[in-house]
Amino acid sequence: MNVLVTTDGSDRSLCILPHAARLAAALDATVILGRVLDPRADAAGVVAERLEAAVADVRAAWEAVLREALAARGVAGEPLVIERRWGEDVPAAILRAAAERGAAVIAIESRGAGAIRHAVFGSVAMGVVGAGTVPVMTLTDCPPVPAGEGPYHLLVTTDGSPDARSVFPAIAPLLLPGRFRVTLCEVAVIRAQETEAQAKARTLPGLEALRPRLPAGVEVDYRIPVVPPGAGIDTAIIETAAAVGAHAIASATHGHSAQRHLVAGSTALGVVRRAGLPVILVKSSPVA
Template sequence: MSQQIVPPRSSAENRARVVVGLDGSAGSRAALEQAWLRAARSGAVLDVVSVLPVQHVWSRPAPDVQRQDEALADTQIRARALVDEVVSEGVAGAVEVRVRAVPGSPAGALVEAAEGAAALVVGSRGRGAVRSAVLGSVALHCVTHARCPVEVVHAAPDQRASGVVVGVDGSAESFGALRVAIGEAVARGTTVRVVAAWEVGNMWSDMYALTGPEKNSVRTRLQDAVASAVADAQQEAADVHSRPPLLTIDVAEGPPSDLLVTAAEGAELLVVGSRGHGAIRGLLLGSVALRCVVHAPCPVLVVPPPRRAAPAEEELAPATAQT
């Protein structure tokens, strides 16, 4: 397929969007390439957002509007030049692209830009040996606060990789991630590897052996739950797609994050569900998802839980005793 930028269409506002954050770093360039491919596969508009950090200090509370506008214009020119450079190097697919520069906090601006989007793609700052310390506050904030799936891309992903890996643990969030993984595999024309991990917590005594479930029982319950979820997801995929992907299931004992990171070797995408429900999402991403985002060798797509409807007014009213 030829690579090109499709001229904007008037209907773009009603089409799906893939948002990507661009700041000129190697990680954001890799994110741009992955976001382009994602938009090309789905027919979505690629919304390239470059954020100009604006800081207000006490000594000068009034911003210089003219200088800010000039900086925004320069930022947009640089972002457009990088888009053109990626296109000239042969990224595949015809995509409608919108490039914009906005002022503000990079993390907050990207989360706001991604509201209502099909996906947000961000680069990782993961350089050096201790990647957990350099994931990047922007990527971490986006993963924990965006309401759409967020793909975190490390610099220079393996172009020879194939297959989608998804972690399933029996929770509703992981089953949602399974459905997303199937959609990703259909769009990419590849397979899905479902990884379900379980482990018995470490104890200082033999008490767990006396009070906890037997290992075989835990494994059997997990296998049954995963098999049932996969069967349902396969049926849904068959109803929607003419050629649903091949799914395989691996159930293994061990730390889930370690097994998922290992399974992601050679994969083109790892999909995990987020535990992000509640008021403080940053604390509820889940250690498994966080470790996968930090340590996986391939891009990681974090799928948030579905939005919950606001409770009805009568549900919020305090209960009263009746006589």
């Protein structure tokens, strides 16, 4: 099993690397640090008799830089230069490399400059989520990895819909008993004439019904933050993750383009932008 971490060569894009390494340790997986090489663009300034020779020079130089990046952050892993094929965009190249290397998770730093920035410049992370079936870990800041030993703590969110349940078949195969613990979280929007206790009691059965979708032997807890109508669902999720000391948040998302998110809004995208810890996204589809 592998975890593919991608970088564009910037220091910022490497902020996710130690977080991905923490997840890889729980999975007993190998970290692969990859960068997509566009032969005609990235080798254009290299003096060589043939394009293939120029590409080989760039590949060797990038592999050395990737090894240095792994060593500088104390992460045991392998470098991978992903050569972009004709007609292939960057998300497609990443997904192909993930399939070829058997990656269980893809980790990509997201710029986190807001939906407008994403809509104008695009988002590799959203492109990978929208086009693939592999869980995608994203991060928009450079927080440290939480200290301490013990299982990897994952906060899994749901809104009770069939689409939201699609996160479970994607992440359940990764959750090794003893190495992971899960907190299932659903935000309850309080109804008229309803108390907070009643809102929690109304929501809990549906949350408990999700337990069989997780592997037996994995420790599972439940959290139901209660908010008034119109309150920020993403804020409640982020605050809950901080309260339980989660290493990451897992959520299903519609996986549309960033421009669609700008128009329609997305709780998952709001969590990604503001969480201050990794968010593992899975493209949603109705699950019985």
